Amino acid sequence: MEASLTRALSYGLIIFIILAGKAFALPGRTSKTRADVPLDSTARSWDYAIPSHVQNGVARARFDIPTTGSKLDTGALLTLDSPQISLINSSVFDWWYFDAVSESDPRESLTVTFFTSTAAAFPWLPSNESSVLIAYLWASFTNGTVFEEYVPATIATVAGGENASSPSSGSWSSTGLSWAVSQDDLSQYETLEPHLPCGITSDTTTLEIAPHIGWVALKPDAVGQVDISVKGSRLQFQGPAYHDKNWSDQPFDKSVHSWYWGHGQIGPYSVIWFSYLALNHSSDTTYVSSYVARDGQVLVSSCNSTMLTVRPIGDPETCARYPPQGGDVPDGFHLEFDLGQEGWLKANVSGTRIAGDGKHYLRWAGKMTGEVSQSSTDQGNTAHSVESLLTGSVIYEQFVLAE
Known part of the structure; x- marks a missing residue:
């Protein structure tokens, strides 16, 4: 160089x-x-x-x-x-x-x-x-x-x-x-x-996304x-x-079963996601951290597990199992962010591999496409509104240590 x-x-x-x-x-x-x-x-x-x-x-x-x-x-x-x-x-x-x-x-x-x-x-x-x-x-x-x-x-x-x-x-x-x-x-x-795992709280703010x-x-x-x-x-x-x-x-391999992480821009939104399973995890314990800002204004900064879902895209029997296993190489990921009163941001990411060993660690750079949907109820009728298709750039990675 x-x-x-x-x-x-x-x-x-x-x-x-x-x-x-x-x-x-x-x-x-x-x-x-x-x-x-x-x-x-x-x-x-x-x-x-x-x-x-x-x-x-x-x-x-x-x-x-x-x-x-x-x-x-x-x-x-x-x-x-x-x-x-x-x-x-x-x-x-x-x-x-x-x-x-x-x-x-x-x-x-x-x-x-x-x-x-x-x-x-x-x-x-x-x-x-x-x-x-x-x-x-x-x-x-x-x-x-x-x-x-x-x-x-x-x-x-x-x-x-x-x-x-x-x-x-x-x-x-x-x-x-x-x-x-x-x-x-x-x-x-x-x-x-900055985005901290659970946002900023009074008195003491945690910097721990998951144990250790x-x-x-x-x-x-x-x-x-x-x-x-x-x-x-x-x-x-x-x-x-x-x-x-x-x-x-x-050590990393004493803590991690798997983690999905990424960040990107999609339309006027900036997003970060982190979805983590600890080694020897129970099936219902997912550690997450989500961040969404629109035009620089933060809408979500939370570690509430109900506000973010990240799942691999591909064959659920081989490359896109969840919980994942070592060797799984998904086609991409589907993301769902709960924006509260702002609705839901749903997006897919896919990309070109730019780092990793091909089995336990992979990083990609690519595209993000999605939409923001909102629901409203008026006189017992529910109406849904969807923003036009949003696109942007993204970098994301996965670690999977479980065999």
Whole structure:
């Protein structure tokens, strides 16, 4: 990959990519060790150096934050992008995820993930790497070509907060991959409300989508501009962009039976879905999180399991079983979001595979089509109204560990 710059998210959140050029140097500052992450409080600012080796000791995870009223203050908001695990031993993971997909051709996409984990904790990382710091990049093109590359880092720095030079920044040193939020754009960063698993509640807000799984969508919907060169092929597009992070205090395969996740734009609506079955789950326990905004105004931000249904599309005897089994590769997914008084958003997603091992993990970029329907009753008669067919772009994935 040639030296290049990717503005993957608007509002000042930038990913820098220089995989074949001069690597970024570690900033000249003194940082705390990873074991000093104060997970029991909301720090006003933070600056941590994460070593590349596996750390000894018991790791703690942050799964909730203190909140006041229905809004996050600036300190709590920026803490969401900080490390959420106190140290990286062989059993935990913590990662920062960014993606963008073309609004004109969803076969074009870019994904970058900054991992702090071992392969023992997250099995899709390279097992032969000794570094717990892996920067991963995926790029897909209109001709169906998918480029995938990872680079281990020697050290990572993650910093941010109200008094920092950048509200949120990270650098996986020696990989050429980093991100940063412009201080000038902090006001816009604050106004783009993040999606937390169950929305924001007073006193304490949970960051746990399911037992032992933390998740927050810091940028539910932004505008991405991508312009990079990959092996001599240029990837240039504009479209929906997104940033979230996941973490856990135990190995991925000790928690997950399956998860369906995705985000996209459909007409004037921005959507995120997460539907999760825990390992050894009971048949009636589905953990979900749904987010729907229309023209930037949030309509739904909830973990109520009655407000979201996600089901695979395809042959129910083979590729689209539910609960799913390892090896199931559905044709797509059917989504139903309960919008309350706004009605129902029902949509189908399908796409081109852009990542995965073909059996237990798959990610796609593609199209979303659907409609919003409403019902009203007048003098005992029920009337139904349906918006015209809506379309848009989407990125989505599934993990299925059950055999």
